[in-house]
Amino acid sequence: MSLQKKNAFIWLAGTAAIAAMVALHGCGSDDNNSGGGNVPPASAPAAPAPDAATASANIQAAWVEIGDGNRAIARVVTRYVAEAGAGANAACPLLTVDGAAARMTLRVGPATVPLRTTASAAADSKASEFPVSVCEATLPATASSAAVGAQPLPLPKATPQRIVVLADTGCRLKKADNAWQACSDTEAWPLAALATTAAGFNPDLVLHIGDYHYRENACPPDIAGCQGSPWGYGWDTWQADLFKPAAPLLAKAPWVVVRGNHEECARAGQGWARFLDTRPYDATRSCDDPANDAVANYADPYAVSLGGGSQVIVFDSAKAGKTALATNDPQFIAYQKQFQTVATLAAKTGMTTTIFTNHHPILGFAPVAGANPAPGNL
Structure with a gap:
């Protein structure tokens, strides 16, 4: 089959670390917002929940990502723990959209996931600890402002003009x-500086083409440069590898997130499922149980309109x-x-221009056994 059709088709793959500014000029207004769905109507929580000050103090990360159908998803990672019997969503902060506040929905709560088989030997791996809750809400397409606590959230533009493209951003410990x-x-690992610089360009959108997490194994005692670094696949490593250094860029613009090979189930897939996957959280796609890897390591493609x-x-x-x-391989x-x-x-x-994004070129590294197929046969 041909992927070209009548469109201009651009393939963008994240097999090397890149940071670029791309100008895309459309016919829509730069000030329009795009998204999907609605924030649930404001209602009184079922039990005591964090006030604005408490919620802000416990928020570890907050951002907006864009999923299938241009659904704008507000996500928050928080350390707030709801009181016993308070209901799952009571661990989540209030999301204020255009002056109206509503409780965010719990995506997944805290957990320590038992050690599973990983890409490393068992002796060089450990259980994944997630002492945080992940909360989410869909932002309405008509929203003109959104905030969690005192932290404003960036809203999508219907026609983004400035797009930051980056990939392979983690700090390698392997x-x-x-x-x-x-x-x-x-200088050796410049993500924080890169994120600050990129945020200074006032981008409308960030496109990350995969590999957010690289700190897989413990730093040896004789290597000075990585002493004290968290490692493994839990929250502390995700925070150090992505959410803390990239905070200025997460605050500046919505993200489109592409999964890389470092986010496959035997590596950082558990964090991918909790924090970045745009689909609803599902235990069978959580990467916690290796028996589900054949499902959790794959996802249907989707499009985001520019x-x-x-x-x-x-x-x-x-x-x-x-x-x-x-060709008969699953x-x-x-x-x-x-x-x-x-x-x-x-x-x-x-559609006149389609930008195809993936991290590793499918069948580019590994063509069909015994053949070199044309793109139309992929």
Whole structure:
């Protein structure tokens, strides 16, 4: 099948660390918002819940990401713990949209997930601790302002003009490669500086093409540059690798998030499912149980409109490997089906430019066994 159709089709893959400003000019107004769904109507909580000051003090991260159908999703990570019997959502702060406040919905609560098989040896792995709640709410397309506590949230633009593109942003701590990056050195690992600089450009949108998390193994005692760094796949590492250094950019613009190979289930997939996956949280896709990896490592593609006949297609290539696949291999079949969805999305009426985004090029590293197929046969 052809992915070109009648459209201009651009393939953007995050196989190297990049940071770029892309100007896209559409016919819509720069001031319009886009999103989907509605914030639930404000109502009294079932039991005592955090006031604004308490909620703000406990918020560890807050951002907006864009999912299927341009649904703008407000997400918050909080350390607030609801009182016993208070109801799950009582652990979540109030989201204020255009002056009206409503309690956010609990996506997933705190947990310590038992050690599962990982990409590292068991001796170099540990259980994933998530001592935080993740809360969410869909922002209405008509919203003109949104905030959690005292923290304003960025709203989508119908036609974003300035887009930051980046990928491969984590600080690498990996025993198998003897790779020990100096995570506290802003020159050796410049994400914090990059995020601050990028935020200064006042972007309308951030497109991250995967690999948010790199701190897989403990820093050896004889490596000075990474001493004291958290490691593993729990909240402390996600906070250090993404949410803390990228905070200025998370506050400045909504994000479109693409999954990378470092977010596959045997690596940082648990955090991906909790924090970044745009779909509703589902235990079978949580990556907590390796028995579900064949489901959790794949997701249907979706499109995000950029206005003016342009769109981004988000493709999950977390498990794309380097081994050639036979056409009857379940993984080949899964990706082939997803590319059929991509072709349908790219052929949507009114679309003139489609930007295809994935982290690893499917069948680029690993073509069909014994063949070198043309793009139309993928």
